Amino acid sequence: MFPLRLAIQSILKEFWINLLTVLSIGALLMMLFAVGTIVYNIEIMTRRLPERLSILVFLKDHTPEGDLKVIEARFKSEPLVRSVEFISKDKAMNNLKKTFKEDDFILKGITDNPLSDSFEIRLKGNNLSVNDVKGFIDKIRALKNVDDVEHGGKLLESVYAFKQGLRVLGIFTGVIFATAVIFICYSTVRLLFYRRLDEIEIYRLLGATKAFVRAPFFIEGAVIGFIGGVLGTILLWILNNYLIGRIMVNIPVFSFISVPVGSLYFMPALGFVLGLSGVGFALGRLKY
Amino acid sequence: MITLENVSKRYETQEALTKVSFTIEKGTMAFVTGPSGAGKTTLFKLLYLAEKPDEGHISIAGFNTATLRESSIPLLRRNIGVVFQDFKLLNNKTVYDNIALTLRIRGIMERETKERVNSVLKMVNLRHKSDSYPLTLSGGEQQRITIARAIVGEPTVMLADEPTGNLDAENEDAIMNIFKRINAKGTTILIATHNKRLYDNTAKKVLYLDCGRLVKEAIR
Incomplete structure (x- = not known):
């Protein structure tokens, strides 16, 4: 006291x-x-940045439908994947036309659809590191029938740095x-x-x-x-x-x-x- | 109760005490005297461990200062009541608080503190000055407060350094009477003074210091 x-x-x-x-x-x-x-x-x-960035996986032409199912199942089995959406080349073209709206004359000269079938993958948002995303993308690239992968990894890397x-x-x-x-x-x-x-x-x-x-x-x-x-x-x-x-x-x-x-x-x-x-x-x- | 064996203390090149040895028995009232600079205050500082000797052994109140750990010094000091030459009163605290400090440091409850402080204030005849501040008191009164603070902890040994310095004969007698009463209760008292009148009538033992050496020891 x-x-x-x-x-x-x-x-x-x-x-x-x-x-x-x-x-x-x-x-x-x-x-x-x-x-x-x-x-x-x-x-x-x-x-929540990774959640907002989507990964676009472009497939090689004429990928058999059976392989598509296998690839989709493979994506869905990944723990960091939130959703997987298959976008056929026709749907991609329609989306492109919608994007151009009145300016769709640009596409009028194109007879064959040059776009590829693709998957749009969205990731779970929380606690994903740049390395998690990079590792996942490397795995995708290594898959059979995958032609190219587009993603916001670089942006993610910069933001994380x-x-x-x-x-x-x-x-x-x-x-x-x-x-x-x-x-x-x-x-x-x-x-x-x-x-x-x-x-x-x-x-x-x-x-x-x-x-x-x-x-x-x-x-x-x-x-x-x-x-x-x-x-x-x-x-x-x-x-x-x-x-x-x-x-x-x-x-x-x-x-x-x-x-x-x-x-x-x-x-x-x-x-x-x-x-x-x-x-x-x-x-x-x-x-x- | 107080034993010194070949105690020496020097400050840089100056020898303050040289090979001092003596014993003061329990319950004795002894005096140490000598001219200014003889080493009386240094001797006291060694006894309450404000300083450490360069050589020799000191035993006081059951403590051997040579083997005493730093953390045990407070325990030693609680067994020794010291009346300092310069009083060492806290001028921003009342007389009551100055005396009570000794007990509060020991963690004694406030109720008991009050009883014991009032009792010693009565003993030194300053009960009415309980709420005064030291600087409003005379030299004799301040000296009595210092004595009250030293005895309130019921020490086994009491050291008083020039307790009657600059006091008139009446105050001197009053203070010596207090010491006699404390001594009568069994407390060993060592008083440093160069006032011959003090020890002529009272002392059983007088130690004479000169230039840091114990030159004479008179036992009556």
Whole structure:
């Protein structure tokens, strides 16, 4: 109980230093959350990308009907395949005519249908890696009677590389912000420690253990970190409900933004842990 | 209760204590005297382990300081009540809180703390100053608060470094009477002073230090 009382007394006595620390932690945690939100949104946007990309498998001319059935069955047995549709060369031509509409005179000179029979394959969306898709396409190419395969693999690869880069950047930035929070707590605690050095010397001479001396600082660091987290949460909640909400309504481009509101409530816990870490680093290197 | 064997301490090139050996029996009130710079304060710092000796062995309150681990130093200090020459009171805390600190550090419950603090405040005749701050008190009163803080933990050994320095004769007597009462309860007391009047009437043992050496040991 006594260390708790000392911590509360110190928080109130050093009100302005602590307030500054809380504000800094709140701001940094907000930025940390913003980085997390960006990475989260990219993740969401790209998660269903493979599902939207279809693979077109063009077959060689005069592929026997029996082989078509075998190929279709083979595709359907693949766990990452969501749907398989056979498109005959006649259907493909009709589709082409529909695409051209009034401009279908372009096709008038063509007597023989030059198109091939094909399969359109759609993949399951979630958790497909570029390598999964690539591997699948290689398997298709190796099949008998397959002439060519068209797919969005290159696009997928670029998007995934971008996403991977962004994720690394996000983690890097997150670590920097988290380190900054720890450093702020570290500096504040060291400052407060040196201001109380005479008091601490007396405690030690009266028989206080190191744990007794450290306890109020740990409590103070944890409380400051926690309050910083709460402040960040409140500000982000306000920002999300009033500002981002309005932006989404008025500027449609931003309507896709998804804020992981549930994670907001972890911020006080994160502040608490980072605050404790800051105190740990600050006191760990001090001799008293 | 307090034993020193060939204890030496030097600061850079200056020898603060040289091969000091003595024993103070349990329940004794002893004095260590000598001119300024004789090594009295250094001796006390070694006894409550604010410093470590360069050579020799010290045994106090049942602890051998040579083999004592860093983590056990607080335990030793809880068995020793120290009256510091410069008081070492917390000026931003009340008299009550200054004395209670000794017990709070030990995790003693607030109710018992209150009883024991009030009891020692009564003993040093400062019950009415419980809510005052140290800087509003006279030197004699501050000294008595320091004594109260040292005895509230019921130590087996008490060390007092110049406890009557700069006090008038009346305050000196008051403080010596407190020490006599504590000693009568069985606490071993070692007082550092260069005031001859203090130990002339009271002491059973007087240790004379000069230039860091124990030059004389008088037993009465």
